[in-house]
Amino acid sequence: MLSIKGLKVKLEDEDKQILKGVDLEIEAGKVHAIMGPNGSGKSTLSYVLSGKDGYEVTGGSATLEGVDLLDMEPEERAAAGLFLAFQYPVEIPGVGNMTFLRTAVNAQRKARGEEEMSAAEFLKVVRARAKELKIDAEMLKRPVNVGFSGGEKKRNEILQMAMLEPKMCILDETDSGLDVDAMKLVAEGVNALRTEGRGFLVITHYQRLLDHIKPDVVHIMADGRIIKTGGPELALEVENNGYADILAEVA
Amino acid sequence: MAEAALKQTPVAAMIATLDQPSGGWSDAARKDALARVQSMGLPQRRDEYWKYTRPDTLIQPEALPAALRVSDEVALFDHIDRLKIVFVDGVFDADASDDLTLEGINIERLADASADIHWARDLYGTLETRGQSPVARPLAALNTAFAPDGILIHVTAKVSKPVNFIYRRTSETADAMLHHCIKLEEGAELTLLENGPVAARFNGVLEVEVADNAAFHHVRAQGRDHEQRAATHIFTRLGTESTFKSFTLTANGVMTRNDCVIELTGDDANATVAGACVGDGSDFHHDDTVFVTHDAVNCESRQVFKKVLRNGATGVFQGKILVKAGAQKTDGYQISQSLLLDEDSQFLAKPELEIYADDVACSHGSTSGAIDEDALFYLRSRGVPHGAATDLLTLAFLAEAVTEVEDETLREEITGRLADWLERHAH
Numbered sequence: 001m002l003s004i005k006g007l008k009v010k011l012e013d014e015d016k017q018i019l020k021g022v023d024l025e026i027e028a029g030k031v032h033a034i035m036g037p038n039g040s041g042k043s044t045l046s047y048v049l050s051g052k053d054g055y056e057v058t059g060g061s062a063t064l065e066g067v068d069l070l071d072m073e074p075e076e077r078a079a080a081g082l083f084l085a086f087q088y089p090v091e092i093p094g095v096g097n098m099t100f101l102r103t104a105v106n107a108q109r110k111a112r113g114e115e116e117m118s119a120a121e122f123l124k125v126v127r128a129r130a131k132e133l134k135i136d137a138e139m140l141k142r143p144v145n146v147g148f149s150g151g152e153k154k155r156n157e158i159l160q161m162a163m164l165e166p167k168m169c170i171l172d173e174t175d176s177g178l179d180v181d182a183m184k185l186v187a188e189g190v191n192a193l194r195t196e197g198r199g200f201l202v203i204t205h206y207q208r209l210l211d212h213i214k215p216d217v218v219h220i221m222a223d224g225r226i227i228k229t230g231g232p233e234l235a236l237e238v239e240n241n242g243y244a245d246i247l248a249e250v251a
Numbered sequence: 252m253a254e255a256a257l258k259q260t261p262v263a264a265m266i267a268t269l270d271q272p273s274g275g276w277s278d279a280a281r282k283d284a285l286a287r288v289q290s291m292g293l294p295q296r297r298d299e300y301w302k303y304t305r306p307d308t309l310i311q312p313e314a315l316p317a318a319l320r321v322s323d324e325v326a327l328f329d330h331i332d333r334l335k336i337v338f339v340d341g342v343f344d345a346d347a348s349d350d351l352t353l354e355g356i357n358i359e360r361l362a363d364a365s366a367d368i369h370w371a372r373d374l375y376g377t378l379e380t381r382g383q384s385p386v387a388r389p390l391a392a393l394n395t396a397f398a399p400d401g402i403l404i405h406v407t408a409k410v411s412k413p414v415n416f417i418y419r420r421t422s423e424t425a426d427a428m429l430h431h432c433i434k435l436e437e438g439a440e441l442t443l444l445e446n447g448p449v450a451a452r453f454n455g456v457l458e459v460e461v462a463d464n465a466a467f468h469h470v471r472a473q474g475r476d477h478e479q480r481a482a483t484h485i486f487t488r489l490g491t492e493s494t495f496k497s498f499t500l501t502a503n504g505v506m507t508r509n510d511c512v513i514e515l516t517g518d519d520a521n522a523t524v525a526g527a528c529v530g531d532g533s534d535f536h537h538d539d540t541v542f543v544t545h546d547a548v549n550c551e552s553r554q555v556f557k558k559v560l561r562n563g564a565t566g567v568f569q570g571k572i573l574v575k576a577g578a579q580k581t582d583g584y585q586i587s588q589s590l591l592l593d594e595d596s597q598f599l600a601k602p603e604l605e606i607y608a609d610d611v612a613c614s615h616g617s618t619s620g621a622i623d624e625d626a627l628f629y630l631r632s633r634g635v636p637h638g639a640a641t642d643l644l645t646l647a648f649l650a651e652a653v654t655e656v657e658d659e660t661l662r663e664e665i666t667g668r669l670a671d672w673l674e675r676h677a678h
């Protein structure tokens with residue numbers, strides 16, 4: 001599904017290399033987790049994949065179902081099925097959450113040559129999905145993420161994911177800022193979307209989330225590279241011993 | 252030297268092209284206004300009050316022509332039940348207008364109001380005169396002296412539907428002057444809608460006297476003919492517990508100067524003046540100049556102006572809140588913001604506060620900025636294309652001004668127009 005080969009990325013304005021050759025293959029139906037010390041390049045990877053400005057790809061490739069992602073505009077990547085749940089969701093004053101969701105859903109449908117969702121159908125679906133995530137009607141009416149608590153913002157990201165039904169979902173620290181109950185809600189939201197055809201890349205610092213969203217594969221990223229790959233037990237090792245041993249191992 | 256002495260002053264040159272209407276109750280006011288404008292002279296580039304806006308094209312004797320815009324869109328406010336008063340090239344058109352009778356309101360054409368004693372005698376030119384200090388507004392005095400047409404409205408009750416001044420153009424060169432007077436008696440309420448381009452050049456004055464407990468709502472859409480020029484003045488005075496709310500939508504027009512002069516003279520009164528403006532092109536120039544005087548206790552005033560400027564367009568805001576001694580518990584708010592969609596566009600702002608009372612809360616802010624890149628990326632990452640995402644953020648930016656329109660139907664109508672404009676001026 002998502003295939004990343006030797007991806008090298010530097011900052012556009014600075015002579016600073018952040019990703020130094022990332023290799024990653026995520027198959028449809030699988031959940032991969034990435035852990036790694038602060039500043040190792042996890043968010044950068046997610047931004048570069050979704051097309052954020054400010055980065056320059058200096059080598060390697062990234063494809064989604066064989067299609068070159070790096071060549072596309074952010075909206076084209078979204079329509080192609082890529083979704084990023086932001087580590088820091090953006091507040092947009094003046095744009096209602098509902099308007100935003102509906103515009104996004106229909107823009108993607110239009111880009112794929114599909115029929116737009118009617119207002120009535122959209123309302124029905126959004127209400128059902130919001131209810132599952134315990135997002136109340138009042139929150140849907142408010143401007144996007146404005147005045148939302150940290151946890152509400154993260155749940156709102158998952159709501160967007162549920163509405164957009166992407167093929168490849170990247171979750172960047174969606175667990176940070178969530179209380180125990182909210183974490184369960186979010187995990188349920190993600191698990192509900194786990195299907196044969198969908199891939200997940202879950203960036204996290206904590207084992208806790210992975211208790212709820214069981215990963216198939218766990219990667220450790222450090223200094224712009226994937227330095228170790230293993231099964232769910234790798235996450236437990238990090239939880240218990242930190243990164244020191246793993247870093248020493250590869251050094 | 253001799254030649255220079257022979258050269259006419261701009262005000263004399265302008266006056267030479269105009270005929271002063273006479274023969275009725277407004278004669279005295281017109282005579283006074285003529286004397287005022289002659290002593291003030293017309294605005295000059297060096298005038299502090301015209302620092303950011305060149306008055307040249309507004310004061311030259313002949314108006315520059317403006318092409319007529321052909322449009323097949325449904326006119327604004329068309330599906331709202333209202334009383335229509337139509338002007339063609341700045342002249343009242345009785346045939347195109349509705350019957351001017353409506354309960355609780357008396358409507359007359361200025362040009363026809365010939366009675367020797369008329370209620371408007373106490374209003375015509377009165378608020379304009381008050382508005383001449385501390386800053387001179389010569390174009391308004393010129394208007395009082397010479398305006399050949401306009402509408403006089405006396406409101407004695409809550410009016411059941413809005414009155415709509417509809418402006419149409421058929422001439423590329425018409426140079427129009429209109430003077431409207433509205434007097435709301437105690438407890439009366441009126442909504443005035445204005446839309447359409449008046450003329451190639453327009454000098455407009457609207458005087459509104461709002462008595463105690465009365466409410467005046469005003470929503471104006473200045474026509475979209477690109478080459479038109481306009482200098483408008485609104486003068487209003489508010490009585491106790493009265494309300495004045497005015498909103499202006501401006502899209503295009505190479506030169507627009509909108510002055511709004513508000514005097515809060517009764518306690519607990521409430522005034523709002525707001526504007527949303529979208530400008531495209533290096534010849535676009537839009538100036539909002541507001542002067543609010545608090546001269547009573549516990550009044551609230553709001554100035555909310557938002558401008559979207561692109562392709563070298565210029566926006567200006569000059570706004571002042573003057574709180575006189577004794578005007579305690581004043582709540583004055585002023586915000587002017589511009590969204591610059593490229594580096595060639597500019598926004599010039601001069602916010603001012605002058606306060607002589609000690610127990611007041613006044614705030615003002617002025618910003619100019621570009622589209623929020625993080626918000627733009629967030630929207631695009633959800634699949635919203637660049638252009639649509641920019642429009643969404645642009646409308647969101649303008650929404651804070653549009654929100655000042657109380658009526659939801661009108662608000663939606665305005666938002667729809669702005670969205671259309673953005674779509675038509677695609678990226």
Ligand SMILES: Nc1ncnc2c1ncn2[C@@H]1O[C@H](COP(=O)(O)OP(=O)(O)OP(=O)(O)O)[C@@H](O)[C@H]1O
Binds near residue numbers: 044054
């Ligand atoms: N736009 C930028 N400008 C300057 N430095 C940047 C920028 N983007 C990323 N970096 C730097 O690149 C490195 C990787 O950052 P990134 O946010 O990808 O780390 P991360 O692995 O997500 O960390 P965390 O676990 O703290 O979220 C950091 O040193 C960061 O400061």
Ligand SMILES: [Mg+2]
Binds near residue numbers: 042043087172173
């Ligand atoms: Mg990060």
